[in-house]
Amino acid sequence: MKLAGRIAYRTVMFVLTIAFVTALWELYKIVGPQDGGKFLGVRILPRANDNAMPHVSTMLSRYSRPEVRGSDKKIWIVVLSGAWFSLRLSLVGFFLGTTIGIGLAILMARFNLIRRGLLPYLVMSQTVPLIALAPLVVSWGGKLEIGSFVWPRWLSASILGTFLAFFPIAVGTLRGLTSVPSAALELMESYAASWKQTLFKLRFPAAVPFMVPALKLGASGAVVGVVVAEISTGLKGGIGRLIIEYAREATGDPAKVFTAVFGAAALGLTMSGLVAFSDLFLMRNRPKETST
Protein backbone atom coordinates (compact mmCIF):
# COMPACT_ATOMS: atom_id res chain seq x y z
CA MET A 1 0.00 0.00 0.00
CA LYS A 2 3.06 2.22 -0.03
CA LEU A 3 2.44 2.68 -3.74
CA ALA A 4 -1.10 3.93 -3.13
CA GLY A 5 0.27 6.26 -0.47
CA ARG A 6 2.73 7.80 -2.85
CA ILE A 7 0.08 8.26 -5.53
CA ALA A 8 -2.19 9.96 -2.97
CA TYR A 9 0.67 12.20 -1.82
CA ARG A 10 1.45 13.27 -5.37
CA THR A 11 -2.21 13.97 -6.10
CA VAL A 12 -2.57 16.15 -3.00
CA MET A 13 0.60 18.07 -3.87
CA PHE A 14 -0.66 18.58 -7.42
CA VAL A 15 -4.00 20.00 -6.23
CA LEU A 16 -2.28 22.24 -3.67
CA THR A 17 0.07 23.60 -6.33
CA ILE A 18 -2.83 24.43 -8.66
CA ALA A 19 -4.64 26.17 -5.78
CA PHE A 20 -1.52 28.13 -4.93
CA VAL A 21 -0.96 29.35 -8.51
CA THR A 22 -4.66 30.30 -8.80
CA ALA A 23 -4.45 32.30 -5.58
CA LEU A 24 -1.28 34.03 -6.79
CA TRP A 25 -2.97 34.96 -10.09
CA GLU A 26 -6.05 36.43 -8.41
CA LEU A 27 -3.92 38.22 -5.80
CA TYR A 28 -1.91 39.93 -8.52
CA LYS A 29 -5.14 41.03 -10.18
CA ILE A 30 -6.05 42.81 -6.95
CA VAL A 31 -2.74 44.45 -6.09
CA GLY A 32 -1.10 44.68 -9.55
CA PRO A 33 -1.24 47.90 -11.64
CA GLN A 34 -4.08 47.88 -14.20
CA ASP A 35 -1.84 49.12 -16.99
CA GLY A 36 1.26 47.25 -15.93
CA GLY A 37 4.35 48.59 -14.20
CA LYS A 38 6.83 50.51 -16.31
CA PHE A 39 10.43 51.11 -15.43
CA LEU A 40 12.38 53.54 -17.68
CA GLY A 41 9.78 53.02 -20.37
CA VAL A 42 10.07 49.22 -20.28
CA ARG A 43 7.09 47.25 -19.06
CA ILE A 44 8.35 44.95 -16.34
CA LEU A 45 5.06 44.10 -14.65
CA PRO A 46 2.17 42.57 -16.64
CA ARG A 47 -1.13 44.41 -16.91
CA ALA A 48 -3.58 43.22 -14.32
CA ASN A 49 -6.73 44.21 -16.22
CA ASP A 50 -9.34 41.68 -17.33
CA ASN A 51 -8.13 41.81 -20.96
CA ALA A 52 -4.61 40.67 -20.20
CA MET A 53 -5.36 38.54 -17.17
CA PRO A 54 -8.93 37.24 -17.11
CA HIS A 55 -10.27 35.90 -13.83
CA VAL A 56 -9.71 32.21 -13.32
CA SER A 57 -13.48 31.79 -13.06
CA THR A 58 -13.97 33.57 -16.42
CA MET A 59 -11.46 31.24 -18.06
CA LEU A 60 -13.09 28.15 -16.59
CA SER A 61 -16.63 29.24 -17.44
CA ARG A 62 -15.52 29.94 -21.01
CA TYR A 63 -15.22 26.17 -21.46
CA SER A 64 -18.98 25.72 -21.20
CA ARG A 65 -19.79 28.35 -23.83
CA PRO A 66 -19.77 27.73 -27.61
CA GLU A 67 -16.56 28.09 -29.60
CA VAL A 68 -18.01 30.75 -31.92
CA ARG A 69 -21.10 32.85 -31.40
CA GLY A 70 -24.20 31.10 -32.59
CA SER A 71 -22.56 27.69 -32.80
CA ASP A 72 -23.86 24.87 -30.62
CA LYS A 73 -20.39 23.33 -30.31
CA LYS A 74 -19.14 23.89 -26.77
CA ILE A 75 -15.51 25.01 -26.61
CA TRP A 76 -14.45 22.25 -24.18
CA ILE A 77 -15.32 19.69 -26.81
CA VAL A 78 -13.24 21.52 -29.40
CA VAL A 79 -10.27 21.87 -27.04
CA LEU A 80 -10.56 18.26 -25.93
CA SER A 81 -10.63 16.90 -29.47
CA GLY A 82 -7.70 19.19 -30.38
CA ALA A 83 -5.74 17.89 -27.41
CA TRP A 84 -6.59 14.31 -28.33
CA PHE A 85 -5.36 14.93 -31.89
CA SER A 86 -2.09 16.42 -30.61
CA LEU A 87 -1.73 13.68 -28.00
CA ARG A 88 -1.74 11.02 -30.69
CA LEU A 89 0.90 12.92 -32.70
CA SER A 90 2.94 13.39 -29.53
CA LEU A 91 2.74 9.68 -28.71
CA VAL A 92 4.02 8.83 -32.18
CA GLY A 93 6.82 11.39 -31.76
CA PHE A 94 7.63 10.15 -28.28
CA PHE A 95 7.70 6.54 -29.40
CA LEU A 96 10.05 7.32 -32.30
CA GLY A 97 12.16 9.56 -30.04
CA THR A 98 12.45 6.84 -27.41
CA THR A 99 13.45 4.26 -30.01
CA ILE A 100 16.03 6.52 -31.61
CA GLY A 101 17.27 7.90 -28.26
CA ILE A 102 17.79 4.48 -26.69
CA GLY A 103 19.29 3.14 -29.92
CA LEU A 104 21.80 5.98 -30.03
CA ALA A 105 22.58 5.53 -26.33
CA ILE A 106 23.35 1.83 -26.87
CA LEU A 107 25.62 2.65 -29.80
CA MET A 108 27.38 5.36 -27.82
CA ALA A 109 27.78 3.11 -24.79
CA ARG A 110 29.17 0.31 -26.96
CA PHE A 111 31.58 2.30 -29.12
CA ASN A 112 33.67 5.07 -27.61
CA LEU A 113 34.46 6.37 -31.07
CA ILE A 114 30.78 6.88 -31.86
CA ARG A 115 30.22 8.59 -28.53
CA ARG A 116 33.02 11.06 -29.06
CA GLY A 117 32.08 11.65 -32.66
CA LEU A 118 28.32 11.86 -32.29
CA LEU A 119 27.64 13.53 -28.95
CA PRO A 120 28.75 17.06 -29.97
CA TYR A 121 26.49 16.89 -33.03
CA LEU A 122 23.55 15.76 -30.89
CA VAL A 123 24.10 18.74 -28.61
CA MET A 124 24.37 21.01 -31.63
CA SER A 125 21.18 19.60 -33.14
CA GLN A 126 19.24 20.93 -30.17
CA THR A 127 20.36 24.50 -30.88
CA VAL A 128 18.55 24.55 -34.26
CA PRO A 129 15.40 26.66 -33.85
CA LEU A 130 12.37 24.43 -34.15
CA ILE A 131 10.37 27.09 -35.97
CA ALA A 132 12.96 27.10 -38.75
CA LEU A 133 13.08 23.36 -38.94
CA ALA A 134 9.32 22.74 -39.11
CA PRO A 135 8.65 23.92 -42.70
CA LEU A 136 11.76 22.06 -43.87
CA VAL A 137 10.55 18.78 -42.44
CA VAL A 138 7.14 19.31 -44.05
CA SER A 139 8.66 19.94 -47.48
CA TRP A 140 11.11 17.03 -47.17
CA GLY A 141 8.28 14.75 -46.16
CA GLY A 142 6.21 15.93 -49.13
CA LYS A 143 9.01 14.95 -51.51
CA LEU A 144 9.43 11.53 -49.95
CA GLU A 145 8.22 8.60 -52.02
CA ILE A 146 8.69 5.09 -50.71
CA GLY A 147 6.66 2.73 -52.83
CA SER A 148 3.00 3.40 -52.12
CA PHE A 149 3.76 5.13 -48.82
CA VAL A 150 2.50 8.69 -48.82
CA TRP A 151 3.93 10.99 -46.16
CA PRO A 152 0.97 12.37 -44.19
CA ARG A 153 1.25 15.99 -43.08
CA TRP A 154 0.74 15.11 -39.43
CA LEU A 155 3.82 12.90 -39.50
CA SER A 156 5.99 16.00 -39.95
CA ALA A 157 4.65 17.36 -36.67
CA SER A 158 5.39 14.03 -34.96
CA ILE A 159 8.93 14.07 -36.36
CA LEU A 160 9.50 17.46 -34.75
CA GLY A 161 8.27 15.97 -31.48
CA THR A 162 10.77 13.18 -32.03
CA PHE A 163 13.46 15.77 -32.62
CA LEU A 164 12.94 17.29 -29.17
CA ALA A 165 12.26 13.98 -27.42
CA PHE A 166 15.22 11.88 -28.54
CA PHE A 167 17.93 14.10 -27.11
CA PRO A 168 17.22 13.95 -23.35
CA ILE A 169 16.41 10.25 -23.72
CA ALA A 170 19.69 9.53 -25.52
CA VAL A 171 21.76 11.50 -23.01
CA GLY A 172 19.96 10.16 -19.92
CA THR A 173 20.08 6.57 -21.11
CA LEU A 174 23.74 6.86 -22.02
CA ARG A 175 24.46 8.24 -18.56
CA GLY A 176 22.58 5.33 -16.99
CA LEU A 177 24.20 2.66 -19.16
CA THR A 178 27.68 3.93 -18.34
CA SER A 179 27.15 4.59 -14.62
CA VAL A 180 27.35 0.91 -13.66
CA PRO A 181 29.80 0.25 -10.80
CA SER A 182 33.03 -1.30 -12.05
CA ALA A 183 32.68 -4.17 -9.55
CA ALA A 184 29.41 -5.20 -11.23
CA LEU A 185 31.08 -5.12 -14.64
CA GLU A 186 33.96 -7.18 -13.24
CA LEU A 187 31.44 -9.69 -11.93
CA MET A 188 29.81 -10.04 -15.34
CA GLU A 189 33.25 -10.39 -16.90
CA SER A 190 34.12 -13.15 -14.43
CA TYR A 191 31.05 -15.00 -15.72
CA ALA A 192 32.35 -14.49 -19.26
CA ALA A 193 29.07 -12.70 -20.05
CA SER A 194 28.75 -11.31 -23.56
CA TRP A 195 28.27 -7.60 -24.14
CA LYS A 196 24.63 -8.21 -24.98
CA GLN A 197 24.07 -10.17 -21.77
CA THR A 198 25.74 -7.42 -19.78
CA LEU A 199 23.54 -4.87 -21.54
CA PHE A 200 20.25 -6.55 -20.76
CA LYS A 201 21.00 -8.11 -17.38
CA LEU A 202 23.07 -5.31 -15.87
CA ARG A 203 23.30 -2.05 -17.78
CA PHE A 204 19.62 -1.53 -18.63
CA PRO A 205 18.22 -2.40 -15.20
CA ALA A 206 20.88 -0.20 -13.62
CA ALA A 207 19.98 2.62 -16.02
CA VAL A 208 16.27 2.71 -15.12
CA PRO A 209 16.63 5.39 -12.39
CA PHE A 210 18.40 7.60 -14.95
CA MET A 211 16.01 6.83 -17.78
CA VAL A 212 12.78 7.73 -15.99
CA PRO A 213 13.52 11.48 -15.63
CA ALA A 214 14.97 11.46 -19.17
CA LEU A 215 11.76 9.92 -20.51
CA LYS A 216 9.71 12.54 -18.64
CA LEU A 217 11.73 15.29 -20.33
CA GLY A 218 11.36 13.47 -23.63
CA ALA A 219 7.58 13.18 -23.21
CA SER A 220 7.09 16.89 -22.60
CA GLY A 221 9.60 17.61 -25.37
CA ALA A 222 7.48 15.60 -27.78
CA VAL A 223 4.42 17.70 -26.86
CA VAL A 224 6.29 20.98 -27.32
CA GLY A 225 7.65 19.80 -30.66
CA VAL A 226 4.23 18.79 -31.93
CA VAL A 227 2.48 21.98 -30.73
CA VAL A 228 5.17 24.23 -32.21
CA ALA A 229 5.07 22.27 -35.46
CA GLU A 230 1.29 22.65 -35.63
CA ILE A 231 1.64 26.39 -35.14
CA SER A 232 4.45 26.95 -37.62
CA THR A 233 3.16 24.64 -40.36
CA GLY A 234 -0.51 25.51 -39.82
CA LEU A 235 -1.53 21.89 -39.38
CA LYS A 236 -5.24 21.74 -38.63
CA GLY A 237 -6.94 19.74 -35.92
CA GLY A 238 -4.46 20.07 -33.05
CA ILE A 239 -4.16 22.17 -29.94
CA GLY A 240 -1.36 24.27 -31.47
CA ARG A 241 -3.62 25.45 -34.24
CA LEU A 242 -6.33 26.33 -31.68
CA ILE A 243 -3.85 28.44 -29.72
CA ILE A 244 -3.01 30.71 -32.67
CA GLU A 245 -6.60 30.90 -33.85
CA TYR A 246 -7.87 31.87 -30.41
CA ALA A 247 -4.97 34.27 -29.80
CA ARG A 248 -6.20 36.39 -32.73
CA GLU A 249 -9.45 36.93 -30.81
CA ALA A 250 -7.66 37.93 -27.61
CA THR A 251 -8.97 41.49 -27.61
CA GLY A 252 -12.62 40.54 -27.89
CA ASP A 253 -12.55 37.26 -26.02
CA PRO A 254 -9.45 37.18 -23.79
CA ALA A 255 -10.43 34.02 -21.90
CA LYS A 256 -10.71 31.99 -25.10
CA VAL A 257 -6.99 31.55 -25.78
CA PHE A 258 -6.43 30.38 -22.21
CA THR A 259 -8.80 27.46 -22.75
CA ALA A 260 -6.48 26.19 -25.48
CA VAL A 261 -3.33 26.99 -23.48
CA PHE A 262 -4.62 24.96 -20.56
CA GLY A 263 -5.47 22.22 -23.01
CA ALA A 264 -1.82 22.16 -24.14
CA ALA A 265 -0.64 22.12 -20.52
CA ALA A 266 -2.98 19.24 -19.71
CA LEU A 267 -1.61 17.45 -22.76
CA GLY A 268 1.97 17.80 -21.48
CA LEU A 269 0.90 16.66 -18.02
CA THR A 270 -0.85 13.63 -19.47
CA MET A 271 2.26 12.64 -21.34
CA SER A 272 4.65 12.98 -18.41
CA GLY A 273 1.97 11.44 -16.18
CA LEU A 274 2.10 8.32 -18.33
CA VAL A 275 5.85 8.17 -17.76
CA ALA A 276 5.52 8.93 -14.05
CA PHE A 277 3.11 6.05 -13.72
CA SER A 278 5.59 3.71 -15.38
CA ASP A 279 8.17 5.09 -12.93
CA LEU A 280 6.10 3.97 -9.94
CA PHE A 281 5.80 0.58 -11.57
CA LEU A 282 9.43 0.15 -12.62
CA MET A 283 10.89 1.39 -9.34
CA ARG A 284 8.50 -0.47 -7.04
CA ASN A 285 11.15 -2.96 -5.95
CA ARG A 286 14.07 -0.59 -5.65
CA PRO A 287 15.58 0.88 -2.48
CA LYS A 288 13.25 3.70 -1.48
CA GLU A 289 15.74 6.54 -1.17
CA THR A 290 16.38 6.55 -4.92
CA SER A 291 12.77 7.06 -5.94
CA THR A 292 11.20 10.15 -4.43
Added chain:
Amino acid sequence: MSAPANISAVEVVATSKIFNQGSGKQVDALLDVNLTIQSGEFVSLIGPSGCGKSTLLRLIANLLEPTQGSIRVNNKTAAQARLDQDYGMAFQQAGLFDWRTVCKNIELPLELKGWDKNKREARAIEMLGLVKLEEFGNMYPWQLSGGMQQRVAIARALAAHPPLLLMDEPFGALDEMTREYMQGELLRICAETSTTVVFVTHSIPEAVYLSNRVVVMSPRPGRILEVIDVNLGSKRNEQTRAADGFFRSITAVREALRGTHAEHVAANAIRGAEDR
Protein backbone atom coordinates in the same frame (compact mmCIF):
# COMPACT_ATOMS: atom_id res chain seq x y z
CA MET B 1 39.70 -30.07 3.02
CA SER B 2 41.58 -33.30 2.45
CA ALA B 3 41.19 -33.62 -1.29
CA PRO B 4 43.64 -35.53 -3.50
CA ALA B 5 46.84 -33.63 -2.97
CA ASN B 6 48.49 -33.70 -6.36
CA ILE B 7 45.85 -32.06 -8.55
CA SER B 8 46.68 -28.39 -8.81
CA ALA B 9 43.74 -26.00 -8.94
CA VAL B 10 45.86 -22.95 -9.67
CA GLU B 11 49.36 -22.74 -11.12
CA VAL B 12 51.06 -19.37 -11.30
CA VAL B 13 54.45 -19.56 -12.97
CA ALA B 14 57.04 -16.74 -13.15
CA THR B 15 54.24 -14.22 -13.46
CA SER B 16 54.71 -10.45 -13.51
CA LYS B 17 52.17 -7.68 -13.94
CA ILE B 18 53.32 -4.21 -14.82
CA PHE B 19 50.78 -1.40 -15.24
CA ASN B 20 51.45 1.50 -17.63
CA GLN B 21 54.60 -0.17 -18.88
CA GLY B 22 57.16 2.20 -20.31
CA SER B 23 55.37 5.35 -19.23
CA GLY B 24 56.29 7.64 -16.35
CA LYS B 25 53.54 6.11 -14.23
CA GLN B 26 54.84 2.54 -14.48
CA VAL B 27 53.80 0.38 -11.53
CA ASP B 28 55.36 -3.01 -10.90
CA ALA B 29 52.29 -4.58 -9.34
CA LEU B 30 53.70 -8.12 -9.32
CA LEU B 31 57.20 -9.39 -9.96
CA ASP B 32 58.10 -13.00 -10.74
CA VAL B 33 55.42 -14.71 -8.68
CA ASN B 34 55.30 -18.51 -8.44
CA LEU B 35 52.44 -20.18 -6.62
CA THR B 36 50.79 -23.57 -6.88
CA ILE B 37 47.50 -24.20 -5.10
CA GLN B 38 46.33 -27.78 -4.68
CA SER B 39 42.77 -28.78 -5.21
CA GLY B 40 40.78 -28.53 -1.99
CA GLU B 41 43.22 -26.12 -0.38
CA PHE B 42 42.27 -22.86 1.33
CA VAL B 43 44.96 -20.28 0.58
CA SER B 44 44.98 -16.70 1.83
CA LEU B 45 46.91 -13.85 0.27
CA ILE B 46 47.91 -11.26 2.86
CA GLY B 47 50.03 -8.16 2.75
CA PRO B 48 49.94 -4.37 3.05
CA SER B 49 48.09 -2.21 0.51
CA GLY B 50 49.78 -2.21 -2.86
CA CYS B 51 51.42 -5.62 -2.45
CA GLY B 52 49.55 -6.90 -5.48
CA LYS B 53 47.34 -9.46 -3.72
CA SER B 54 44.20 -8.24 -5.47
CA THR B 55 46.13 -8.06 -8.74
CA LEU B 56 47.20 -11.68 -8.30
CA LEU B 57 43.59 -12.68 -7.65
CA ARG B 58 42.44 -10.84 -10.80
CA LEU B 59 45.17 -12.51 -12.84
CA ILE B 60 43.94 -15.91 -11.68
CA ALA B 61 40.40 -14.80 -12.56
CA ASN B 62 41.63 -13.64 -15.98
CA LEU B 63 40.16 -10.20 -15.35
CA LEU B 64 43.72 -9.00 -16.00
CA GLU B 65 46.31 -10.38 -18.40
CA PRO B 66 49.81 -11.05 -17.03
CA THR B 67 52.68 -9.02 -18.51
CA GLN B 68 54.89 -12.09 -18.22
CA GLY B 69 54.49 -15.67 -17.14
CA SER B 70 51.69 -18.14 -17.36
CA ILE B 71 48.67 -18.97 -15.23
CA ARG B 72 46.74 -22.19 -15.36
CA VAL B 73 43.45 -22.77 -13.60
CA ASN B 74 41.97 -26.26 -13.40
CA ASN B 75 44.61 -27.43 -15.90
CA LYS B 76 43.41 -24.92 -18.48
CA THR B 77 44.59 -21.48 -19.43
CA ALA B 78 43.10 -18.82 -17.15
CA ALA B 79 41.12 -17.45 -20.10
CA GLN B 80 39.57 -20.83 -20.87
CA ALA B 81 38.76 -21.36 -17.19
CA ARG B 82 36.91 -18.05 -17.11
CA LEU B 83 34.94 -18.93 -20.24
CA ASP B 84 34.02 -22.27 -18.66
CA GLN B 85 33.01 -20.55 -15.38
CA ASP B 86 35.45 -22.76 -13.50
CA TYR B 87 35.52 -20.28 -10.64
CA GLY B 88 33.13 -18.11 -8.71
CA MET B 89 34.06 -14.73 -7.35
CA ALA B 90 33.06 -12.63 -4.35
CA PHE B 91 34.12 -9.06 -3.63
CA GLN B 92 34.22 -6.77 -0.60
CA GLN B 93 30.95 -5.23 -1.71
CA ALA B 94 28.40 -8.00 -2.06
CA GLY B 95 27.53 -6.42 -5.41
CA LEU B 96 24.04 -7.90 -5.57
CA PHE B 97 21.67 -6.46 -8.17
CA ASP B 98 19.05 -4.29 -6.43
CA TRP B 99 16.37 -5.12 -8.98
CA ARG B 100 16.60 -8.86 -8.52
CA THR B 101 15.29 -10.90 -5.63
CA VAL B 102 17.78 -12.94 -3.62
CA CYS B 103 16.86 -16.04 -5.63
CA LYS B 104 17.24 -14.26 -8.95
CA ASN B 105 20.62 -12.92 -7.86
CA ILE B 106 21.82 -16.43 -7.13
CA GLU B 107 20.47 -17.58 -10.48
CA LEU B 108 22.40 -14.93 -12.42
CA PRO B 109 25.46 -17.03 -13.32
CA LEU B 110 23.17 -19.92 -14.28
CA GLU B 111 21.09 -17.66 -16.52
CA LEU B 112 24.26 -16.53 -18.26
CA LYS B 113 25.17 -20.18 -18.81
CA GLY B 114 21.76 -20.78 -20.38
CA TRP B 115 20.27 -23.11 -17.78
CA ASP B 116 16.52 -23.60 -18.00
CA LYS B 117 14.20 -22.08 -15.44
CA ASN B 118 13.32 -25.15 -13.37
CA LYS B 119 16.92 -26.23 -13.02
CA ARG B 120 17.91 -22.70 -12.01
CA GLU B 121 15.22 -22.40 -9.37
CA ALA B 122 16.06 -25.80 -7.90
CA ARG B 123 19.73 -24.83 -7.66
CA ALA B 124 18.91 -21.44 -6.12
CA ILE B 125 16.89 -23.15 -3.40
CA GLU B 126 19.74 -25.59 -2.80
CA MET B 127 22.21 -22.69 -2.49
CA LEU B 128 19.89 -20.79 -0.12
CA GLY B 129 19.93 -23.87 2.09
CA LEU B 130 23.72 -23.97 1.95
CA VAL B 131 24.03 -20.39 3.23
CA LYS B 132 21.05 -20.81 5.61
CA LEU B 133 18.85 -18.15 4.05
CA GLU B 134 15.93 -20.37 3.06
CA GLU B 135 13.24 -17.87 4.05
CA PHE B 136 14.80 -14.91 2.26
CA GLY B 137 14.65 -16.05 -1.36
CA ASN B 138 11.91 -13.64 -2.36
CA MET B 139 13.28 -10.59 -0.59
CA TYR B 140 15.37 -7.91 -2.22
CA PRO B 141 19.06 -7.50 -1.36
CA TRP B 142 18.61 -4.04 0.17
CA GLN B 143 16.20 -5.55 2.68
CA LEU B 144 18.98 -7.77 4.11
CA SER B 145 21.83 -7.03 6.53
CA GLY B 146 25.41 -6.76 5.28
CA GLY B 147 26.33 -10.24 6.47
CA MET B 148 23.27 -11.76 4.83
CA GLN B 149 24.04 -9.94 1.58
CA GLN B 150 27.55 -11.36 1.65
CA ARG B 151 26.16 -14.86 2.19
CA VAL B 152 23.95 -14.36 -0.87
CA ALA B 153 27.05 -13.27 -2.79
CA ILE B 154 28.81 -16.49 -1.75
CA ALA B 155 25.77 -18.51 -2.79
CA ARG B 156 25.83 -16.74 -6.16
CA ALA B 157 29.56 -17.40 -6.56
CA LEU B 158 29.04 -21.10 -5.86
CA ALA B 159 25.75 -21.50 -7.73
CA ALA B 160 27.29 -23.18 -10.76
CA HIS B 161 29.29 -25.48 -8.43
CA PRO B 162 32.67 -24.19 -9.60
CA PRO B 163 35.69 -26.04 -8.19
CA LEU B 164 37.38 -22.75 -7.28
CA LEU B 165 36.23 -19.74 -5.27
CA LEU B 166 38.11 -16.44 -5.53
CA MET B 167 37.38 -13.93 -2.74
CA ASP B 168 38.63 -10.36 -2.51
CA GLU B 169 38.29 -9.18 1.12
CA PRO B 170 34.71 -10.45 1.22
CA PHE B 171 34.26 -9.75 4.93
CA GLY B 172 36.15 -6.45 4.97
CA ALA B 173 33.02 -4.36 5.36
CA LEU B 174 31.45 -6.44 8.13
CA ASP B 175 31.58 -5.88 11.89
CA GLU B 176 33.82 -8.17 13.95
CA MET B 177 31.04 -10.43 15.31
CA THR B 178 29.48 -10.97 11.91
CA ARG B 179 32.90 -11.44 10.45
CA GLU B 180 33.82 -14.32 12.76
CA TYR B 181 30.45 -15.95 12.15
CA MET B 182 30.96 -15.64 8.40
CA GLN B 183 34.42 -17.19 8.66
CA GLY B 184 32.94 -20.24 10.34
CA GLU B 185 30.18 -20.42 7.75
CA LEU B 186 32.67 -20.13 4.89
CA LEU B 187 34.72 -23.05 6.24
CA ARG B 188 31.58 -25.14 6.61
CA ILE B 189 30.40 -24.29 3.09
CA CYS B 190 33.79 -25.04 1.55
CA ALA B 191 34.01 -28.35 3.40
CA GLU B 192 30.52 -29.33 2.24
CA THR B 193 31.24 -28.42 -1.37
CA SER B 194 34.99 -29.32 -1.35
CA THR B 195 35.78 -26.01 -3.02
CA THR B 196 39.30 -24.66 -3.40
CA VAL B 197 39.53 -21.07 -2.13
CA VAL B 198 41.91 -18.20 -2.82
CA PHE B 199 41.15 -15.54 -0.24
CA VAL B 200 42.54 -12.00 -0.16
CA THR B 201 42.50 -10.32 3.26
CA HIS B 202 44.09 -7.65 5.44
CA SER B 203 43.43 -9.49 8.65
CA ILE B 204 46.07 -11.86 10.09
CA PRO B 205 43.70 -13.79 12.41
CA GLU B 206 41.23 -14.20 9.56
CA ALA B 207 43.91 -15.56 7.23
CA VAL B 208 45.21 -17.99 9.88
CA TYR B 209 41.79 -19.18 11.00
CA LEU B 210 40.64 -19.96 7.48
CA SER B 211 43.72 -21.18 5.65
CA ASN B 212 45.82 -24.22 5.04
CA ARG B 213 48.51 -21.88 3.78
CA VAL B 214 49.00 -18.14 4.14
CA VAL B 215 50.87 -16.38 1.32
CA VAL B 216 52.61 -13.30 2.73
CA MET B 217 53.28 -10.59 0.16
CA SER B 218 55.29 -7.37 0.14
CA PRO B 219 54.76 -4.21 -1.90
CA ARG B 220 56.78 -2.24 -4.47
CA PRO B 221 57.26 -4.43 -6.37
CA GLY B 222 54.60 -6.90 -5.29
CA ARG B 223 56.00 -10.36 -4.66
CA ILE B 224 55.66 -13.35 -2.41
CA LEU B 225 57.73 -13.00 0.76
CA GLU B 226 56.90 -16.30 2.34
CA VAL B 227 54.32 -19.06 2.35
CA ILE B 228 53.35 -20.20 5.84
CA ASP B 229 51.69 -23.55 6.54
CA VAL B 230 48.96 -23.42 9.13
CA ASN B 231 48.60 -26.72 10.92
CA LEU B 232 45.31 -26.41 12.71
CA GLY B 233 43.69 -29.49 11.24
CA SER B 234 40.62 -29.60 9.08
CA LYS B 235 38.02 -29.27 11.87
CA ARG B 236 38.12 -25.69 13.09
CA ASN B 237 35.71 -24.04 15.49
CA GLU B 238 35.58 -21.33 18.14
CA GLN B 239 38.09 -23.26 20.30
CA THR B 240 40.58 -23.00 17.45
CA ARG B 241 40.75 -19.27 18.04
CA ALA B 242 42.07 -19.92 21.56
CA ALA B 243 44.50 -22.69 20.61
CA ASP B 244 48.27 -22.32 20.96
CA GLY B 245 48.82 -23.28 17.34
CA PHE B 246 46.52 -20.43 16.26
CA PHE B 247 48.65 -17.86 18.10
CA ARG B 248 51.90 -19.43 16.89
CA SER B 249 50.71 -19.12 13.29
CA ILE B 250 49.55 -15.56 13.85
CA THR B 251 53.00 -14.69 15.17
CA ALA B 252 54.63 -16.41 12.22
CA VAL B 253 52.54 -14.43 9.74
CA ARG B 254 53.11 -11.19 11.61
CA GLU B 255 56.86 -11.68 11.63
CA ALA B 256 56.86 -12.64 7.97
CA LEU B 257 54.98 -9.42 7.24
CA ARG B 258 57.76 -7.54 8.99
CA GLY B 259 60.21 -9.51 6.87
CA THR B 260 62.18 -10.83 9.86
CA HIS B 261 60.91 -14.36 10.20
CA ALA B 262 63.68 -16.75 9.23
CA GLU B 263 67.12 -16.78 7.75
CA HIS B 264 66.03 -17.95 4.34
CA VAL B 265 63.94 -14.83 3.85
CA ALA B 266 66.65 -12.48 5.12
CA ALA B 267 67.88 -11.86 1.59
CA ASN B 268 64.39 -11.02 0.45
CA ALA B 269 63.89 -8.75 3.42
CA ILE B 270 67.04 -6.82 2.61
CA ARG B 271 65.97 -6.48 -1.01
CA GLY B 272 62.59 -5.28 0.22
CA ALA B 273 64.26 -2.71 2.48
CA GLU B 274 66.39 -1.42 -0.37
CA ASP B 275 63.30 -0.87 -2.47
CA ARG B 276 61.98 1.43 0.18
